[in-house]
Amino acid sequence: MQLRGQTNVPQTAEQVQHTGKLRHSVVYLEKPFPGNSNHYVCSNHNETWSSDCEVYRMRCFCSEDSDECKTQKYKHVHVDYYGECRDIPKCSEEEMEDFPRRMREWLFNIMKDLAQRAELDDRYVELEQEAERDLAKKWANAVIWKFCDLDSHPFDRSVSRHELFPIRAPLLAMEHCIAPFLDKCDGDDDHRISLKEWGLCLGLEENEIEDKCASIRDSE
Numbered sequence: 001m002q003l004r005g006q007t008n009v010p011q012t013a014e015q016v017q018h019t020g021k022l023r024h025s026v027v028y029l030e031k032p033f034p035g036n037s038n039h040y041v042c043s044n045h046n047e048t049w050s051s052d053c054e055v056y057r058m059r060c061f062c063s064e065d066s067d068e069c070k071t072q073k074y075k076h077v078h079v080d081y082y083g084e085c086r087d088i089p090k091c092s093e094e095e096m097e098d099f100p101r102r103m104r105e106w107l108f109n110i111m112k113d114l115a116q117r118a119e120l121d122d123r124y125v126e127l128e129q130e131a132e133r134d135l136a137k138k139w140a141n142a143v144i145w146k147f148c149d150l151d152s153h154p155f156d157r158s159v160s161r162h163e164l165f166p167i168r169a170p171l172l173a174m175e176h177c178i179a180p181f182l183d184k185c186d187g188d189d190d191h192r193i194s195l196k197e198w199g200l201c202l203g204l205e206e207n208e209i210e211d212k213c214a215s216i217r218d219s220e
Contacts, residue, residue, distance in 0.1 A: 042085035042173075043077050052079050079165075081172035091177035096184075099177045100203040107202075108142035123216045124149070140199075140208040147198045148213040155217065158192040 039051040049055050059077050062069035069075075091099075108131065114120035115128040124145050131141040150159045150167065164182055171178045185193050185201035193201075199209035 037084070040082075040084050041079045041169075042081050042083065044080045045073060045077060046080075046085050048085045049079075055079055079169055081169045083173040086173065088172065088176050088179075091180050095177050096181065099181050100201065103181070104139045104142060104202055107146050108138055111142050111145050121149070127212070127216075139202075140204055140210070143199055143202045143204055144195075144210065144212055147195055148216055151213060155213070157211070157213065158194050159198065160192050164193075 041049050041052045041055060043049055043055055055077055058068075058070065058074045060066075062072060062074040062077075111120065111124070111128050111131070115125060120128060127141045127145050131138045146167070147159065150163050151157065153163065168178055168182060181201075182193075185197055187197050187201075195211055195213070196206070196209055200206065
C-alpha cells in the first residue's frame with residue numbers, strides 16, 4: 001500500500017482498496033505529510049493516514065464544522081494503531097491464556113532496560129531496584145510501575161481507554177492479542193481499569209496488588 005499525493009492529489013478524498021475480507025482506505029489530504037512510511041497510522045475507521053498529525057488535523061476541521069472536513073464521521077476519528085492498516089488476526093484462547101505471562105515479562109524487561117539506560121523516571125527507580133533484589137516482587141513491581149505510569153491525565157487511580165493509548169497503539173500491529181486483552185481487563189466494563197483489575201488481569205495475586213502510585217507521586 002502506498003500513500004501518494006505529495007505532488008498530485010487525487011480528485012477524491014479517499015481511494016478504497018480491498019485486502020482480503022476487510023476494506024482498507026488510503027486517505028489523501030490537501031497537505032499530506034512527507035512520504036515516510038514510518039509515520040503511517042491506522043485510524044478507528046480502518047483507514048491508513050500519512051501521519052497522526054493529519055488524523056487530528058482532520059478531526060479538528062470536523063469538530064469545528066470547517067469546509068475542509070471531508071466527512072462528519074471524522075468528528076471522532078482517532079489513531080487505532082501505528083503503521084498501515086492490516087488484517088489483525090483473531091487472538092486464540094491459547095494465546096489469550098498465555099498473554100498475561102508474556103505481558104508481565106515484557107513490562108519487567110522494559111522497566112529494567114529503561115533503568116539501565118538511565119531513562120526510567122526517577123520516581124520508579126526504587127521499584128525497579130527492589131524487583132531486581134527480590135524476585136518475589138519482580139512481576140508485581142513491573143505491573144504496578146506501568147499502571148502508575150499510565151494513570152496520568154488525570155491521576156485518579158484508574159486508567160482510561162485514552163490513557164491506554166501509549167501501550168495499545170504501538171503494539172497492536174505486532175501483538176494482535178493486546179486489544180482484546182486490555183478489553184478483558186476492564187472487568188466491570190466501565191471503560192476504566194482500576195489497579196485491582198489491572199493486577200488480576202496480569203496474573204498477580206490480590207495480596208500482591210499494592211497501591212504505590214500516590215506515595216510515588218508524593219515523593220516528587
